[in-house]
Amino acid sequence: MLTRTDNESLTRVGPGTPMGIYMRRHWIPFLLSEELVQRDGAPLRVRLLGEDLIAFRDTDGRLGLLDRYCPHRRVDLFFGRNEDCGLRCVYHGWKFDVTGAVTDMPAEPAGTPLLESVRIKSYPIREWGGVIWAYMGDSASVPPAPPQLEWGLVPDNARLVTKRLQQNNYAQSLEGGIDSAHVGILHSRLDPEKAHLPFGERQLSVSDRLPHMGTDKTPRFFVRPADYGLMIGARRNSGPDSYYWRITQFLLPFYTIIPRTSEDDPITGHAWVPIDDENTWTFTMTWHPKRALTEKDIEHTLGIDVPVLNDGSYRPQLDRSTEYGLDRDMQRLRNATGIDGIGLQDAAVQESMGPIVDRSLETLGATDAAIVAFRRLMLRNARGTESDVAATAQNPDWYRVRSAGVVLPRETDFVAGAAPFMAI
Ligand code: FES
Ligand SMILES: [Fe+2]
DSSP states (O other), X not given: OOOHHHHXXXXXXXXXXXXXXXXXXXXXXXXXXGGSOSTTOOOEEEEXXXXXXXXXEOTTSOEEEEESBOTTTOOBGGGSEEOSSSEEOTTTOOEEOTTSBEEEOTTSOTTOTHHHHOBOOBOOEEEETTEEEEEOSOGGGOOSSSOOOHHHHSOGGGEEEEEEEESSOHHHHHHHHTOGGGHHHHTOEEOGGGTTSOGGGTEEOSSTTOHHHHHOOOOEXXXXXXXXXXXXXXXXXXXXXXXXXXXXXXXXXXXEEEOOSSTTSOEEXXXXXXXXXXXXXXXXXXXXXXXXXXXXXXXXHHHHSOOBOSSSSOOBSSOGGGGGGOOHHHHHHTBSSSOOSHHHHHHHHHHHTOSSOOGGXXXXXXXXXXXXXXXXXXXXXXXXTTSSSOHHHHOGGGGOOOOEEEXXXXXXXXXXXXXXXXXX
């Protein structure tokens, strides 16, 4: 559990909040590249860390991220004209370039000093790794590059990035991402032939590729600090002399990488990006370090991903307004939840806690060790305001790590034993 004060510190990300300031010291992915392709195309409304912004690609292909509202009389620039290297407010014609400078004020007298003195808030922006990134921190300390996560380093054809809206705080989703203990329960499939048996005796493994997950449902957690965040080892019994280790990476401030099941499978990671305190972009990255993704890889990924509406909103097709498609017959016979798809099962339980779960009411158990470590680390970073930079943001190479799922002899330290699998 957390005190209410700590819970506030962990979850509030708006301007001026400790966590908001900390996150703003990093490059933040917020759009898929596919969302902002067209030069002089429609500007895109963006909400990020509780700020209302507008994104556009100008005539020369440069990207801009500006305050949503015109500094003149506060018109929404979504209605603006994106033309000739700038975004023009349609009310009185003030025009802004991607740097935030005003380049035209047609309704003001010629030579107006306002042209020089007025600026609109603008943030540096980058396009890399199939996503578009913003830097919303102090402009004097822009980090050198986005974090060199492996999904950004591989060729475009070796990577798939999707995103979807989740209607809860970022930390709630992230805690699901580092919580290996729920996998064998929430995502378990049931044998319909054994409907007469108790739940524990009916479970098939989550996936045919993960036999240990179903057989040992009480993993022991070992958490190690790392430069970039945390290395989380979940240990399950395998053979008499061996353990099956699933090592998940948490990378500050909101990335996770989950273990793959075999060397030939693609790897999956997430970015849980706060739209505001109560909404999150769940980015899912799937990539293969050595080869292009095959159609089968993509089909498999999209099969466990949450299908979204085709209207540019990235809202899931099923959400709490439709109870996530809950089917009680499916729940009785075929799986734990009656909800179809791993991503949707996660979304259902995470959103069901409310937009910001009250962590003062929790009862944590032994399998919550990683979650406790995550909260401590985040709170420590958010409160470490003596420096105006974050070490992780200034060292993008720290992010060059992978997750791992390995069977190791019982006497082998999990970090040492998995090192060859985690190296990039
Ligand atoms: S409100 Fe935008 S130019 Fe007047
Ligand atoms: Fe899950």
